[in-house]
Amino acid sequence: MSLAALDALGLDEVWWLVSPGNPLKPAKGMGPLDARLGAARAMARRSRIRPTAIEAQLRTRHTIDTVRKLVRRFPKRRFVWIMGADIIGEFHRWRDWRRLSSLVPIAVVVRPGYTGLVGASPASAWLRRFVRHLGEPNDWTRWRPPALVLLHVRPDPTSATAIRRASPDWYRQFSNQAATRAALKRRLP
Numbered sequence: 001m002s003l004a005a006l007d008a009l010g011l012d013e014v015w016w017l018v019s020p021g022n023p024l025k026p027a028k029g030m031g032p033l034d035a036r037l038g039a040a041r042a043m044a045r046r047s048r049i050r051p052t053a054i055e056a057q058l059r060t061r062h063t064i065d066t067v068r069k070l071v072r073r074f075p076k077r078r079f080v081w082i083m084g085a086d087i088i089g090e091f092h093r094w095r096d097w098r099r100l101s102s103l104v105p106i107a108v109v110v111r112p113g114y115t116g117l118v119g120a121s122p123a124s125a126w127l128r129r130f131v132r133h134l135g136e137p138n139d140w141t142r143w144r145p146p147a148l149v150l151l152h153v154r155p156d157p158t159s160a161t162a163i164r165r166a167s168p169d170w171y172r173q174f175s176n177q178a179a180t181r182a183a184l185k186r187r188l189p
Contacts, residue, residue: 001109002049004153005082009107009140014082016040016051017066064096067103078141085110091123098146101127105140105147 002014018037031039033053040051058073060066063081070079081104083091088108091097106127130146140149 001084001111001153002044002082003047005107005109005151006048008134008151008153009080009149011048011080013048013050015054016044016049017055018051018053020053020056021061062095064094064100064103067100071103079104080107080140081105082107082109084108088124089121092121092126097123098126101130101146101148103145105132105143105145105149107140107149107151109151109153111153 002016005011006014018033018040020033033056037051037053043049044051054070055061055066058066058069060069067079067081070077081100083106085108094100127146127148130148132140132143132147132149134149134151140147
């Protein structure tokens with residue numbers, strides 16, 4: 001998903017925000033932050049994807065708070081929020097989602113099986129009037145939010161849930177609390 005968005009939107013890099021805890025998901029079954037960050041780094045190795053635990057450093061729990069702080073902290077950067085089409089179905093449950101939509105453009109990666117959610121959710125109904133097309137003359141960095149672009153990509157059958165189910169102790173190979181503490185202290189450029 002991230003690599004497709006990098007290419008389609010002409011991004012310099014993608015930041016993976018490895019969350020200390022998603023308020024909409026149960027903590028049970030979630031690996032420790034250091035393990036998830038380690039796994040993300042292993043997956044992103046040698047790409048323009050930068051896994052980070054900056055939410056723990058910023059002490060934010062909700063995306064709206066994280067994005068507000070990132071926009072303030074990095075005023076010379078232009079951000080776009082990237083999410084899968086499976087998330088748009090619950091986007092209306094996110095804290096202050098309309099405000100988030102007005103802070104940064106949103107790219108929704110559409111995968112087979114989730115196309116109905118893109119059009120059927122309450123957030124989609126509200127965002128529909130702000131849909132932009134990749135072929136428009138202005139690139140996304142010039143779009144004034146709210147702006148939504150749908151990215152249709154070749155499907156990736158990988159399922160994080162299935163990976164966790166197949167190997168419940170997956171996180172042990174990535175656990176390194178010292179590395180996580182160092183990463184939290186490090187500042188992104």
